[in-house]
Amino acid sequence: MSLFKAREWWSCQVGSGEQFDYGCLKVGSFTEDLNNKVVVGSHQGILRIYSPSSSQSDSITNNHATDLLLEKNLGMPIVQIEIGKFVSTSSVNQIAILFSHKLAVYDYNEQSGMTEHGRQIDIELNYEHNLNRPTFNMCKGQFGSGGKGNKDSANFEYICVQTLDGVLFVFEHERQSMVKSLPDTYLPGPICYLSRSDAIATVSSNHHLECYKYQTLAISSGVDHGTSVNKNARRKGLDVDSSLSVSQPSKQVLPEWSFNLGECALGIQTTQRMKNTGQTIVVLGERNLFCLHDNGQLIFMSKFEYNPSTFIVYNSEVNNNVSQSDPSNIGVRYIIGTHSHTLFIAQDAHIRWAAYVDFVPVQIEVCTIQDIRGMICTLSETGLLQCCYLGTDAVSTSIPSIMPSTIINVQDAEEQLAKLNKQIKQAMNDPTLVVKRKANAQVIIQIDDTNQYSTTDDTRFQRSDIDSTVPLLPLNLRVKCNEAIQNVLLTVHVHSPLCAQPNEIRMGHIGGIAAIGTATVAFWMRDDYTPWNLEATFTVSYNTLSDNTCHTIQKTYKLPLKLVARSFQQPPSAATAGQCKITLGANKPVVDLNTVFPELSSGEYNQQQGLTTRFYGSDEYVSILASSKSQKYRFQSDSLSSIWLFCHSLIERLSTRSIIEFEFGDPLPLNDYFLLIDHHYELRVECEQINSTLDICSKQFRAIQKRLLNKFKDKTPTLLDNLDVLLENTNQQILALADRYEQCRYELNRCSHDLSCATKLICLLLKISVNLSNENTQLLNAILSPVISDDNEQGWEETVDLAVNYALRTVLSRSKSTDLGSLPNAIGNSTANIDINKLKKRLQTLCERLEKGGSLVSSNSTTDRSLSPDSSYSSTSLSTRKEKPIASNHYNHRENNNDDDDDQLPNGDYENAFRLLPSTNARKNYNNDDDDNN
Incomplete structure (x- = not known):
């Protein structure tokens, strides 16, 4: 952003809802x-002519009704406008307008009246040329003058039109003189005429600046350039059709010289650096500006740090009168407009001035208005026309003041920082403190649950023996x-296997309280994976009209x-007893x-003591049992992952009703958890091996193809040496590997969801069993992350291994040493190089140390928390259970446990079943215990 703003002298809005571009x-x-x-x-085809005027008595933005001299609808889109002497019988300028399929030249007629507003301005068609190809741009010049000019027509100019397919039409006033197709032109580029060398410069499709001599183009063209091919040209209303007529003997033309730009060109113009010298070509690219001699030699190149939109090269009167001994005034002067609303005034490769404008200019012109030379006229894409000049009006945006350079005492700064942090913590814990915020746009998202379910079969279930029909829930959203506010965008995100349609809604403009943005989003279960998160996140991004800043x-x-789950229409005793059992005790x-899970109740039997359910797309049943005598809840299923969502929902729903405390007295089911980790790791290794084998087979397939192609190209027929058979076998092997890889990826995604559910369940059980604080629970969920992404090179095992190892060496370390030693470097290594046994051992050690009273919060955080009013943190993170083998054989434990007896808590503390206060010797035993797994 520039420090100074361009001083506005005159401006107006050209039309309403019209579009403008370079050339307009x-x-x-x-x-x-x-x-x-x-x-x-x-x-839109509307031509307007303005004569800007301003007076000191008017306002800052002078825009008179009389400034608009003419407004005429020409009926066709205007591509480009040029002003010059295009009629041989007139000595004044005419207006050449390039339409999409026509070139027309108009005379400017002005009839003066008795008063100022009595002037009548009109344009009259002089002649036109119809084209059978869509046009792109045009340029003017004295084509065919040989670089010295034509004495008979020194004041007249001809027009060269370039079409979208790279064909050049040259019109000498009322007649067409040449038609030539440029070689290898797929996309047209900007074009200009070099008067001193009588050549046409353009940018080709391969980003090369090419220069063609007009005489070379005329000789190689298939049209007789010496005689008129359009003798009945339309003049004063007479019709003619200028059609492309390239005859067969048209020759291939080569450029006089070529220069590699390496990027797309936005514009090309010519100027003279010194009087009586050759012309200079200036090309504006997307990231660079090139300045070249008319023979193709580079003078200088300027690299941008901004995104340019347009430019204009202007001639200064000083350049034509300066002596060659004064090199400071010799150079190319130009103005560049950028997408950051800035005008850069430059000389050669140096920026002399920068000014801020209120819009992105699409075209810039330098003109003389009311005897004011050097007026800058700019046009925006929406039609904002402005005449401005350079000045020193500062931009309204305030610049932050620079603090004086003083010597900072580090010790005093740390004390002040600690004091401020303490005040912030005290203020956050003060419920009477109300933070007053500035009244900004307050966006509210309202979600209305219709509770009107329908069914859909838009699923991707892999098993054919399972019904693929699932319920669909529409939600009505209001913003x-x-x-x-404007540019309102609503995005919806849900976790797999759930799906939301539509997941992106553009609401456009929402104005005031009366206007409300509405939408309907449908949710259903698409894949047959185990769901681990039922939260849907709605994000609204918008721009405010006041400052046009983006908010979310x-x-x-x-x-x-x-x-995601359906009720099973049988009593719980009819369901198969699950291998995994989780029993939670409660103090209520x-x-x-039926009241806890009303959506899972079938209503055909008394479900007070239990119910059975299963997920859609799965054949594993989950039983939820309740024992009124022992105040226990039991979850049993064939897999550990299926229990998580129901266990979490039970705790969450009971906690919202009243204050309730749970206890988990059994050993953590680490064996089942480790089986999921092993399976996930094996699938990752298998996918990597299949991918490597597929890469080898693909290389072999391409090598065989090359061998066969060489044999087919050989003029002397030879035997194929069974290469066709080898090619077919390799193709079949590639197809088989691709099918196997697809199936393996599906199994990996399914196992990843199961591992996410099991990880969430292990963290939940560990929190309940040792009564972890909220801060410890957050750190535990960060270490054992349930978010598993198999698309990255570094998988879940590597990330968790590093996090667990770091926790064991720092906050859970037995010794007071801060030396971390050498951490495992799993980044960039192959999946097969991971020691999965060490990972499982470290996970077991992490759980054991937390069982013995360990804390994941560092001592510094504990010290800071002790300064706050709530100083009960040190006691909430200790274990409430007696020491037991946390990683004991879970299958042996099931054999010793009586599954039919719901009145007892296996391996639990019967005397202190719901005692949540820690033992006083827990921390002492933790510090004195010797651990060999460090």
């Missing part, structure tokens, strides 16, 4: 008056705001269990499961 603006004079007129044409707001919504009487 031109300034010039049509009479002997030196003041320029501003000619603007839109893509409200207390003020007008989020809201989460818990989707019902009915979307058990609650009727």
Whole structure:
């Protein structure tokens, strides 16, 4: 952003809802008056001519009704406008307008009246040429002058039109003189005429600046350039059709010289650095500006740190009168407009001035208006026309003041920082403190649950023996705001296997309280994976009209269990007893499961003591049992991952009803958890091996193809040496590997969801068993992350191994030494190089140390927390259970446990079943115990 702003002298809005681009603006004079007129044409076909005026008595932005001299609808989109002497019988300038399929030249007629507003301005068609190809741009010049000019027509200019397919049409006033197709032109580029060398310069499709001599183009063209091919040209209303007529003997033309730009060109213009010297070509690229001699030699190149939009090369009167001994005034002067609303005034490769404008200019012109030379005229894409000049009006944006350079005492700064942190913590814990915020746009997301389920079969279930029909829930969304906002975008994110359609909704403009953005989003279960998270996140991004800054707001919504699970129409005793059992004790009487899970109740039997359910797309049943005598809840299933969502939902729903405390007295099911880790790791290794084998087979397939191609190209037929058989076998092997890889990826995704559920369940059971604090629980979930991504090179095993190893060597270390030693470097290593046994051992050690009273919070954080009003942190992270083998054989434990007896808690503390206070010797035993797994 520039420090100074361009001083606005005159501005107006050209039309309403019209579009403009480069070529739609031109300034010039049509009479002997030196003041320029501003000619603007839109893509909607409306031509306007302005004569800007300003007086000191007016406001800052002077825009008179009389400034608009002419407004005429020409009926066709205007591509480009040029002003010059295009009629051989006239000595004044005309307006050449390039339409999509036509070139027309108009005379500027002005009839003066008795008063100022009595002037009548009109344009009259002089002649036109119809084209059978879509046009792109045009340039003017004295084509065929040989670089010295034509004495008979020194004041006249011809027009060269370039079409979209790279064909050049040259018109000498009323007649067409040449038609030539440029070689290898797939996309047209900017074009200009070099008067001193009588050549045409353009940018080709391969980003090369090429120069063609006009004489070479005329000789190689298939049209007789010496005689008129359009003798009945339309003049004063007579019709003619200028069609492309390239005869067969048209020759291939080569450029005079070529220069590799290496990027797309936005514009090309010519100028003279010194009087009586050769011309200079200036090319504006996307990231660079090139300045070359007319023979193709590079003078200088300027690299941008901004994104340019347009430019203009202007001639200074000083350049033509300066002596060659003054090199400071010799150079190319130009103005560059950028997408950051800035005008850069430069000389050669040096920026002399920068000014801020209110819009992104698509075209810039330098003109003389009301005897004011050097006026800058700019046009925006939406039609904002502005005449400005350079000045020193500062931009309204304030610049932050620079603090004086003083010597900072580090010790005093640390003390002040600690004091401020303490005040912030105290203020955050003070409920009476109300933070007053500035009233901005308040966006509210309202979610209305219709509770009207329908069914859909848009699923990707792999098993054919399972019904693929699942329920679909539509949610009605409403976005409200207390003020007008724009560019409102609503995005919906859910975790696999859930799906949301549509997941992106563009609401556009929402204005005021009355306007509300509405949408309907449907949710259903698409894949047959085990769901681990039912939260849907709604994000709204918008721009405020006041400062046009982007803001975002989020809201989460818990989707019902009915979307992913169904009730089983049999009593719980009829379901198969699961191998995995999780038993939770509570300090409150058990609650009727019909009221806890109403969406899973079938209503055909008394489900107060238990119910059975299963996920859609799965054949594993989950039983939830309740024992009123012992106040226990039991979850049993064939897999550990299926229990997580129901266990979490039970605890969450019971906790919202009343204050309740749970206890888990059994050993953690680490054996089942480790089986999932092993299976996930094996699938990762298998996918990597299949991918490597597939890469080898692909290389072999390409090598065989090359061998066969060489044999087919050989003029002497030879035997194929069974290469065709080898090619077919390799192709079959590639197809088989691709099918196996696809199946392995599906199994890996399914196992990843199971591992996520099991990880969440292990963290939950560990929190309940040792009564972890909220801070310790957050750190535990960060170490054992449930988010598993198999697309990255570094997988879940590597990430968790590093995090667990770091925790064991720091906050859970037995010794007070801070030396971390050598951590395992798993980044960039192959999946097969991971020691999965060490990972399982470290996970077991982590759980054991937390069981013995370990804390994941560092001592510094504990010290800081002790300063706060709530100083009960040190006691909440200790274990409430007696020491037991946490990683004991879970299958042996099931054999010794009586599954039918729900009145006892296996391996639990019967005397202190719900005692949540820690033992006083827990921390002492933890510090004195010797651990060999460090």
